[in-house]
Amino acid sequence: xxxxxxxxxxxxxxxxxxxxxxxxxxxxxxxxxxxxxxxxxxxxxxxxxxxxxxxxxxxxxxxxxxxxxxxxxxxxxxxxxxxxxxxxxxxxxxxxxxxxxxxxxxxxxxxxxxxxxxxxxxxxxxxxxxxxxxxxxxxxxxxx
Numbered sequence: 499x500x501x502x503x504x505x506x507x508x509x510x511x512x513x514x515x516x517x518x519x520x521x522x523x524x525x526x527x528x529x530x531x532x533x534x535x536x537x538x539x540x541x542x543x544x545x546x547x548x549x550x551x552x553x554x555x556x557x558x559x560x561x562x563x564x565x566x567x568x569x570x571x572x573x574x575x576x577x578x579x580x581x582x583x584x585x586x587x588x589x590x591x592x593x594x595x596x597x598x599x600x601x602x603x604x605x606x607x608x609x610x611x612x613x614x615x616x617x618x619x620x621x622x623x624x625x626x627x628x629x630x631x632x633x634x635x636x637x638x639x640x641x642x
Contacts, residue, residue: 530601531610531628538597541566550578573609576623580632586619
């Protein structure tokens with residue numbers, strides 16, 4: 499009985515920490531994606547950031563900043579490992595059209611990309627419901 503009383507809280511705490519980590523990771527790529535708030539922007543990529551996010555999970559992934567006719571918009575594309583596997587790379591100076599869900603991140607507008615087009619290249623990142631195409635991709639289900 500005493501062993502159960504001592505080990506029970508330890509197991510519960512460990513489980514809660516693991517759940518918290520999984521929740522945080524899930525939120526990184528699915529944070530506030532709203533399939534009803536879809537918009538399309540066009541412009542030039544002025545910055546590309548590949549951040550593995552070892553120190554700040556909220557900043558993980560590949561991000562671009564797109565300069566449109568009226569302003570600049572930060573855009574989250576997807577996890578570094580997934581974006582690096584793509585044949586086509588997004589680089590500074592690319593003219594792009596990005597469709598995604600507008601969110602507020604760190605108090606400013608941002609976009610979570612569902613697709614990105616550059617010329618004839620089209621990279622689909624999420625389905626119509628916002629579900630990331632990289633889910634299950636490592637298991638051989640390449641959804642491109």
